[in-house]
Amino acid sequence: MAYINRHLEKRILDLSRSFSAILLTGPRQAGKTTMLRALAEKENDGRRYVTLDDLTTRDMAKNDPALFFQMYPPPVLIDEVQYAPELFTYIKIHIDRNHRPGDFWMTGSQVFRLMRGVQESLAGRVALLHMSPMSQREITGNPCSLFTMDFDHLLAEQEKITPVTTPGMFRRIWKGSMPGLVSGQYPDRDIYYSSYLATYIERDVRDISGNIDAFKFNRFVTAAAARTAQLLNYKALADDADIDLPTAKDWINILETLGIIFLLHPYSNNVLKRTIKTPKVYFYDTGLVCYLTKWSSPEVAENGAMNGALLENFTVSELMKSYQNAGLEPYLYFYRDRDTKEIDVIMERDGRLFPLEIKKTASPDKRLTRVFRVIDKSPLQRGTGAVLCMAEKFSAFDRDNLIVPIWMI
Numbered sequence: 001m002a003y004i005n006r007h008l009e010k011r012i013l014d015l016s017r018s019f020s021a022i023l024l025t026g027p028r029q030a031g032k033t034t035m036l037r038a039l040a041e042k043e044n045d046g047r048r049y050v051t052l053d054d055l056t057t058r059d060m061a062k063n064d065p066a067l068f069f070q071m072y073p074p075p076v077l078i079d080e081v082q083y084a085p086e087l088f089t090y091i092k093i094h095i096d097r098n099h100r101p102g103d104f105w106m107t108g109s110q111v112f113r114l115m116r117g118v119q120e121s122l123a124g125r126v127a128l129l130h131m132s133p134m135s136q137r138e139i140t141g142n143p144c145s146l147f148t149m150d151f152d153h154l155l156a157e158q159e160k161i162t163p164v165t166t167p168g169m170f171r172r173i174w175k176g177s178m179p180g181l182v183s184g185q186y187p188d189r190d191i192y193y194s195s196y197l198a199t200y201i202e203r204d205v206r207d208i209s210g211n212i213d214a215f216k217f218n219r220f221v222t223a224a225a226a227r228t229a230q231l232l233n234y235k236a237l238a239d240d241a242d243i244d245l246p247t248a249k250d251w252i253n254i255l256e257t258l259g260i261i262f263l264l265h266p267y268s269n270n271v272l273k274r275t276i277k278t279p280k281v282y283f284y285d286t287g288l289v290c291y292l293t294k295w296s297s298p299e300v301a302e303n304g305a306m307n308g309a310l311l312e313n314f315t316v317s318e319l320m321k322s323y324q325n326a327g328l329e330p331y332l333y334f335y336r337d338r339d340t341k342e343i344d345v346i347m348e349r350d351g352r353l354f355p356l357e358i359k360k361t362a363s364p365d366k367r368l369t370r371v372f373r374v375i376d377k378s379p380l381q382r383g384t385g386a387v388l389c390m391a392e393k394f395s396a397f398d399r400d401n402l403i404v405p406i407w408m409i
Contacts, residue, residue, distance in 0.1 A: 004183055006035045007144035007325035008131055013039065015327070016102035019127040020095040021107045023081070023118060025191040026131035027284065028200040029257035031179040032107040033079050035131070040077055040105070046073050047105070051079035058083050065090045066105015074103035081106040088121035095125050110208060111257050111400065132259070133177040133285045135321040136409070147322040147409050149347070149354045149384040157408055158394040164407040166362065166390045170302035173314045174295065192292040197221070201258065208254055216241050220251050224261065224281060225292035229316070231278045231336075232263065252281075259284060264316060267333035267346045267353070269378060275337050284321075286314045311406070312358045315388055316345060318409040341374050352383035358406075359389045369401040 004221070008024075012035075015022055024032050033051075040047040050072045052058040061068045061084035069090055072078075082378070091104055104126075111130075118126055137144065148154075175181060175189065178196070186192040201221070202214050217224065223240035227233065238248035249368055255261045263279040283289045289310065295301035301310060323330035335343040335355070345356040355372040357364075364387040373386040386402040388409070395403045 001033065002183065003038050004031075004134070004138065004179060006031060006131070006139055006142075007135065008129060008327065009035060009039060010144070011129065011325075011327040012036070013043075015127040015129075016019070016105075018101055019125070020099065020101055021091060021104040021106065021126040022102075022129065023108060023122075024129050024131055024233075025108050025111045025259065027133070028109045029178055029196060030131050030133050032109075032131050033077075034179065036077050036105050036107065036312060037405075042133060045076055045102075047074055047075040049077045049079070052083040053080050062086050069094070074100070074274070076103070077105040077106075077107075079107050080109060082108040082110045085116075085121075089116065092121045092125060095122075096143060109258060110204065111259060124390045129327055130259070130324050132321050132324055133319070134182055135177070135178055135325060136172060136318060136407070137322075138325075139172070139177065139182050144325055145322070146326045146328065147319055147347075148349070151384070151396075151399075151402065154394055154402070154408065158193050158405075161408055163392055163405065166360070167298065167302060169311070169390065169406065170307075170312075171298040173286045173310050174290045174298040174301050176285050176290070178285060181287065187236065189287065190291065193288055196288075201260065204258055205251075205254055208257065209250060216243055217251065218249070221255065224252070224255065225283065225289045226306075228281060228283055228289050228306075229312040230280060232281045233278075260288070262317075262320065264332060264334050264345075267335050267348075267375070267378075267393050275335065277353075280334055282313050282316050284317050284318075286317065288312055289313060306318075308360055312344060315358045315406050315409065318406070319345065319347070322409060335375065337374065341371050343371055343374070346375065348380070349383075352381045353378060353391060355385040356381040357387045359387055362390045362392065364391070364403060366391050366397045366401070367398060372401070 019370055024033050037049060050057060052061055065087050180186045181189055181192055205212055205217060220241035223237050234245055234248045238245050260283055261283050265279045265280055266275050268275040290301055293306055319332060320330050331348040333346045343355045344358045347354040354376050355375060359367050368387050369385055375382055384400055384402060386404045386406050388406050391403050391405045
């Protein structure tokens with residue numbers, strides 16, 4: 001299969017010139033190892049590759065880290081490093097002694113477990129990056145570009161990207177963004193997702209939390225998918241999966257740890273006191289959502305009851321990927337208050353708030369932007385707002401409120 005270039009490549013190589021260690025986190029099958037091995041081949045610096053998915057190697061790494069590094073001296077790429085946090089102390093000693101940039105490239109698919117080990121041993125010595133499944137720009141071969149509300153930038157970007165119709169957008173949403181599906185390596189989408197759930201997610205869940213009822217966990221993931229782009233309701237999820245509330249909370253944490261879902265938190269400050277505190281739940285890969293909620297084709301998904309939620313999930317995940325692929329922290333929120341005023345996304349950048357509404361329509365109404373006024377009371381200045389929608393081209397209601405096609409993100 002032909003390798004598809006990833007937007008994080010440049011960031012990895014730049015950071016490798018100054019950091020001795022780079023840790024790339026993200027869900028299984030998102031393409032972390034494939035990208036790093038392709039970069040190592042390109043760099044041709046003799047970097048060895050070792051995976052801790054191999055039980056014999058893992059045992060050596062855990063019980064005899066000194067021997068492990070005799071076998072695999074840097075520069076080295078260590079895959080699934082979360083299985084042997086014992087290595088971190090040895091990596092720290094090596095970095096402090098040698099100060100050689102790019103010595104350690106590491107991947108991990110269990111984020112929180114990794115962070116504990118990294119914060120204890122490698123704080124200040126490791127560059128942390130997150131890789132999600134592919135963005136639509138990566139899939140279509142468009143250049144990496146951080147999504148901003150700068151008018152001139154958006155005007156220029158429009159010229160580089162081929163417009164997408166609503167049916168075309170739902171084909172993207174339904175197919176999903178896992179590299180194995182995008183590249184054509186796995187032609188049968190349903191079998192791919194079925195195997196993905198059984199092989200990777202269930203195995204990693206057991207690894208994190210011990211014994212688990214696979215049937216109930218699958219029901220739980222399906223219940224979460226059915227409520228994507230909605231407020232997180234632990235009780236409803238627990239009822240659907242026939243589990244108790246503490247287990248529902250644990251399982252949401254696990255899905256977040258494995259990079260399957262992310263939570264969008266509400267924007268609030270001391271002035272905006274009527275805002276709610278509950279986060280919303282989104283999946284990084286809309287193909288998995290469509291599979292779990294049993295939409296049999298892009299056309300059925302486009303016309304089904306979840307079409308608005310699917311489009312919102314896709315859009316918010318693309319915004320997240322835009323930041324992650326630039327190696328930046330995504331400061332994204334939503335707004336909802338007790339008067340049911342709601343803004344789908346608020347981007348915080350350079351001390352300003354940029355409100356965004358997401359709509360399936362191709363010709364949005366300017367009245368959609370009225371709700372943006374609720375953040376005028378915020379201590380941060382309100383920046384340009386936009387309706388992200390299925391418009392054919394980039395345009396504007398006025399200088400403060402733009403109309404941005406979702407295919408441009």
